[in-house]
Amino acid sequence: MVDENKINGFLLDIEHEYTKARKKHPPMHSAHEGISVIREEFEELWDHVKADTAHTDAAYTEAVHLATMAMAFALEINGKLMDYQKTE
Numbered sequence: 001m002v003d004e005n006k007i008n009g010f011l012l013d014i015e016h017e018y019t020k021a022r023k024k025h026p027p028m029h030s031a032h033e034g035i036s037v038i039r040e041e042f043e044e045l046w047d048h049v050k051a052d053t054a055h056t057d058a059a060y061t062e063a064v065h066l067a068t069m070a071m072a073f074a075l076e077i078n079g080k081l082m083d084y085q086k087t088e
Contacts, residue, residue: 021072028073034069041062041068
């Protein structure tokens with residue numbers, strides 16, 4: 001299991017990147033746009049895996065970008081919450 005402090009740090013990095021991205025770019029307009037952005041971020045992380053550089057700061061940054069865009073898709077395109085987060 002990953003240390004809770006690392007999880008919280010990762011989530012803070014995602015929050016920071018999301019805020020930064022939305023200051024620079026508008027929200028996703030469609031699922032097709034969203035999946036294109038996610039695929040681009042995935043490919044950039046995949047390049048690190050293929051180059052055996054997945055342990056680097058640059059690869060971590062790409063993982064944060066990928067997670068951020070997946071979150072943006074979930075919030076901006078889908079907008080649903082998991083059952084445990086819904087209020088009655």
